[in-house]
Amino acid sequence: MSVRTDADLVRAAQSGDVASFELLYAKYVPVVHAILLGRLPPADADDVAQNVFITAYTKLQSLREPAAFAGWIARSARNAAEDHRRKMSDTVELEDAYVTHETQRDDAEAARALDAIRALPAAYRETLILRLVEGMTGPEISARTGLTPGSVRVNLHRGMQMLRGALGGSTP
């Protein structure tokens, strides 16, 4: 059975085949969610991720190079995160959103770990969230982000090194 490439799926979706877009959604929602989780409160990341895909679906005809879907959807997610942050800037600070209101020990530890990841440079931050939150392996991250396997491996290694330092040499 042949594997349908992103370009195949995008072209089919542009012709009205909703099922093809749903396959693209399933493949890339972890990537979009990881990008958003690195920038927004967890409670908002799911909603904004849905909006990113809905907007992408309505604008899919404007994607002239179907093979570029991965980069296009990632850019959309980063832009959506910035838009959302601007809208939320006068309401709730990120830290307050998930630290103050979570009292269980594990929740607080998780929030602290996520906070530490969010303080890392973007390349390490997104790669580590894909690995530690979304549960993807390095090869899967490489396939869905367009980064080379070598870059992903370096990002994971250096990111984890910085994370260990930020968390005080051990997990929280």
Place this chain on the structure above:
Amino acid sequence: MNDDYLWDGSGEPDAEVQKLEGLLGRYRSAAPMPDFKRVAVIRRRPRWPFAVAAASIVCAILGAIRFYTPANRWRATDESGVADVPHAILRAGDVVRTERGSVRLQSPAVGTIDLGANTTVRLIENRSKRHRLALAAGTIHAKTTSPPGVFVIDTPKARAIDLGCEYTLTITPGGGGELHVIAGWVDLTHGYEQSLVPQGASAMITSDGALSVPVFDDATPAFHAAVRDHDVSTIVAHARMRDAFTLLNLFCLATPDERMLLYDRLNQLVPAPASITRESVRYWAPSSTELWWTPVLRASGINALKKKKGALQGL
């Protein structure tokens, strides 16, 4: 340290990574997949027909004249003496209940809204660029002169955006209802669904918020019933020339086989532009039928709005 476990989960497990996986897994993406079939509905409309643009300009001019007066107040007049009207000049948040009577709401910026018996309405906004009422249940008859998009009615399941200039909207206690447009256009929306209803047509709102396509009031009863039941075979059998507008609206809701039926009948009524073939609409996208809108609007008599400025000005 060996990074194999961090890389692909192989090799000797790294305790710190394992603990972080356990802690952070709670943040994993959990949102349900959006219903992209419904999202497609928002794209089914073409660019606004020229007729809408012409009607909009007329309404904008009329609205602008009124706009430079102290226009944002809403005056409520209890015409029956039995209604519950909190203030003669309504404030945002005020609720008007007509009970067995009737009430007239008037705003220089918008026009006149008559509330029928057993109608409950709340004034939500009365700003210069947005006047919004919530219709919980009952019937309103709106005659507006405001620019398109300024006057909005929220119902429990849908939103009616006035594009000018006269319509009735009935909402049942269950949240369903019917919009009937007497003049101009009304944009009926629910989430990503949209039904753009022209003069002389109606659209239904079901109790779960689904919107019907617009159907002209003078269509045959069999056609009305078939649209309501989504019986495409019967729809095409009873479609007249004027119903071409309804047929074209139905493509986005139809299955590929149903689209073949719709194509064949619509092509008989209004020959398709050369670029729109039978196969090109089987897997329909909004662009598939874009070029068909202008001849269909003309065949359905909708662009006649352009020539009926008198009707609009008289409101």
